[in-house]
Amino acid sequence: MINLHDICYLRLGCRDLDEMVRFATEILGLELRQKTATHAYLRGDSSAFNLCYIQGDADYDVSAFELREFVELEQAERELAEVGIQVHWGSKAECTERHVEAFIAFADSNDNRIELVYRPHQTGVRYFPSRDAGITEFGHFGLHSRDIKRDLHFWTSVLSACVSDKIGDGALLRIDQVHHKIALFPSDKVGVQHVNFQVASIDDVMRSWYFLQERGVPIVFGPGRHPTSTAMFIYFLGPDRRVYEYSSGVKRITDEASYTPRQFEMKPSSFCMWGAKPNVEEFSE
Ligand SMILES: O=C(O)c1cccc(O)c1O
Numbered sequence: 360m361i362n363l364h365d366i367c368y369l370r371l372g373c374r375d376l377d378e379m380v381r382f383a384t385e386i387l388g389l390e391l392r393q394k395t396a397t398h399a400y401l402r403g404d405s406s407a408f409n410l411c412y413i414q415g416d417a418d419y420d421v422s423a424f425e426l427r428e429f430v431e432l433e434q435a436e437r438e439l440a441e442v443g444i445q446v447h448w449g450s451k452a453e454c455t456e457r458h459v460e461a462f463i464a465f466a467d468s469n470d471n472r473i474e475l476v477y478r479p480h481q482t483g484v485r486y487f488p489s490r491d492a493g494i495t496e497f498g499h500f501g502l503h504s505r506d507i508k509r510d511l512h513f514w515t516s517v518l519s520a521c522v523s524d525k526i527g528d529g530a531l532l533r534i535d536q537v538h539h540k541i542a543l544f545p546s547d548k549v550g551v552q553h554v555n556f557q558v559a560s561i562d563d564v565m566r567s568w569y570f571l572q573e574r575g576v577p578i579v580f581g582p583g584r585h586p587t588s589t590a591m592f593i594y595f596l597g598p599d600r601r602v603y604e605y606s607s608g609v610k611r612i613t614d615e616a617s618y619t620p621r622q623f624e625m626k627p628s629s630f631c632m633w634g635a636k637p638n639v640e641e642f643s644e
C-alpha cells in the first residue's frame with residue numbers, strides 16, 4: 360500500500376496565464392511566488408506553491424501527493440507495476456520545475472495524472488496574500504471518476520485513502536485525520552473536479568460571498584454547510600471554468616477505530632444542510 364502523507368500541489372493547464380494569475384491573486388487570494396512565460400506558481404500557505412498554472416492545453420492537469428521517504432517512491436513504483444501501471448521518474452529539470460527533491464508520475468485507474476513527491480520545498484517566509492480571503496490551508500480537491508467502483512478500489516487499496524463518507528456513488532476520502540483531502544465524483548470526465556482552500560471562519564466564507572458577487576464571479580453553490588464534513592462553504596467558477604471552493608470548519612476523525620463511513624442519499628440536502636442547491640454537474644442528481 361502506498362502511504363499518501365498529504366496533498367501537495369495541482370498543476371493546471373490554462374489558455375491565458377495572465378488571466379489566471381489575475382484571478383488567483385485578485386479574486387482567490389493566493390500569493391504569486393514566481394512567474395515565467397509559461398508557468399505561474401501560487402500559494403495559500405508557506406509551501407513553495409500549491410497551484411501551478413501552465414500556459415497551453417487547458418485540459419491538462421496533475422494532482423500531487425507527498426510521500427514521507429524516498430524509498431517509498433521506489434516501493435510505489437513496484438506496487439504500481441503489480442497493478443499494471445508504469446511510472447515516469449522526474450528528471451532533474453522536472454524536479455526543479457516542481458520545487459521537489461524527487462517524484463514519480465503515473466496515470467491512475469481513471470487516467471487522472473498523479474504525481475508522488477518526495478520533499479516538496481517549503482519556504483522560510485510566511486504566505487502574504489494579495490487579498491485577505493482568510494485562507495489558512497490548501498484544503499482538498501475533487502477528481503473525476505468514470506468508474507467509481509474501480510477507482511475507489513484503486514484509491515483505497517493501492518493508495519492509502521479511506522472512505523469517510525459517501526454521497527450517492529461519490530466518495531470523500533481521507534489520508535489523515537482531516538475528514539477528506541480527496542473526493543471522487545462519478546462523471547464522464549478525467550482530472551481535477553474542484554479545488555478547495557480552507558478559510559479561517561464563517562466570516563471569511565460570507566465576506567467572500569459579497570466580494571465575489573460584487574465582482575460578477577459566477578457562484579455555483581452556497582453559501583451553505585456540508586452535512587458530511589460539517590464545513591461551511593461557497594463554490595465559484597474561475598475564468599478557466601474550473602470549480603473553486605472556500606470552506607471552513609472541516610471535521611477531523613480522531614478515533615479511526617470507532618468511525619464508520621456513512622452513506623448519504625444523492626440529494627441536494629446531502630451536499631447542503633441549509634438548503635442551497637448545487638449548480639455543479641457532479642453534485643446534481
Ligand atoms: O466538505 C464536504 O463534506 C464536501 C461534500 C461534498 C462535496 C464537497 O466538495 C465537499 O467538500
Ligand SMILES: [Fe+2]
Pocket residue numbers: 499542553555604
Ligand atoms: Fe469540496
